[in-house]
Amino acid sequence: MSARSVLLIAGLLIAGTVLASAPATAKPIDKGHFHDVFTGQVYDCDGTPAQDSVDVSGNFLFNQRGSSPFPYYRESVHGSVVTTNLDTGGTYTNVFTSNSRDHKIVDNGDGTITITSFGSGGSRFYDSEGNFVLKDPGQVEFAVDIDYNGTPGDPDDDIEVPNSFRIVRSSTGNSDFSGRDFCADLVAFTS
Numbered sequence: 001m002s003a004r005s006v007l008l009i010a011g012l013l014i015a016g017t018v019l020a021s022a023p024a025t026a027k028p029i030d031k032g033h034f035h036d037v038f039t040g041q042v043y044d045c046d047g048t049p050a051q052d053s054v055d056v057s058g059n060f061l062f063n064q065r066g067s068s069p070f071p072y073y074r075e076s077v078h079g080s081v082v083t084t085n086l087d088t089g090g091t092y093t094n095v096f097t098s099n100s101r102d103h104k105i106v107d108n109g110d111g112t113i114t115i116t117s118f119g120s121g122g123s124r125f126y127d128s129e130g131n132f133v134l135k136d137p138g139q140v141e142f143a144v145d146i147d148y149n150g151t152p153g154d155p156d157d158d159i160e161v162p163n164s165f166r167i168v169r170s171s172t173g174n175s176d177f178s179g180r181d182f183c184a185d186l187v188a189f190t191s
Contacts, residue, residue, distance in 0.1 A: 029062040029155065030061075031059070031060065033059045046181075051083070051084050051086060053084070055079050056079030058077035059075070061074045061075075069153055070105045070148070072101070072105065073117075074102070075100050076098070080094060081094045084190075090127075090128035094124070096124075099121055100119040103141070108145070111147060114143055114145050115144055116142070119139065119142065120139035122136060123135065123136040123137075125189075127190070128190050134180075136173065137174065138175060140169065140172075141167070143164075144164050144165045
């Protein structure tokens with residue numbers, strides 16, 4: 001083993017010991033896990049009666065970061081949405097995963113903040129026979145303004161400023177959905 005490797009290993013061991021003995025300073029404000037399963041109402045998808053069955057699981061975390069008085073949010077979600085074409089009984093299935101996290105929070109000085117977040121993940125769509133037919137992967141950057149009601153560390157009373165959601169950077173993925181229509185795809189993949 002070279003001297004350089006020995007020094008690197010020794011340094012990592014010392015750093016690990018110091019970090020392991022350091023007290024935790026950031027306690028989560030809120031965290032949890034969820035699992036929801038439900039079937040939605042029947043709806044008209046451009047002339048085709050349809051119904052969605054959803055199975056979604058995930059976890060979330062609100063935590064203070066550095067000296068910011070505003071909590072940052074992180075969420076990981078995965079699941080499926082099975083859309084049934086009620087005319088044919090065929091299904092069009094979306095299997096998805098998504099991870100989002102707040103990247104930057106700016107105090108606007110007027111009782112509101114602007115939260116810029118990243119969301120990444122993907123969707124894979126399958127036809128009635130279980131064949132993979134479409135994909136939608138990528139990362140998107142978006143922002144929203146929040147009225148924090150004078151309590152920067154308490155997200156429970158936060159209210160989204162109406163019409164403030166905006167895409168900062170469009171999806172980076174190689175999506176199959178450009179120019180496609182969901183309802184037309186429902187009919188095509190369930191007939």
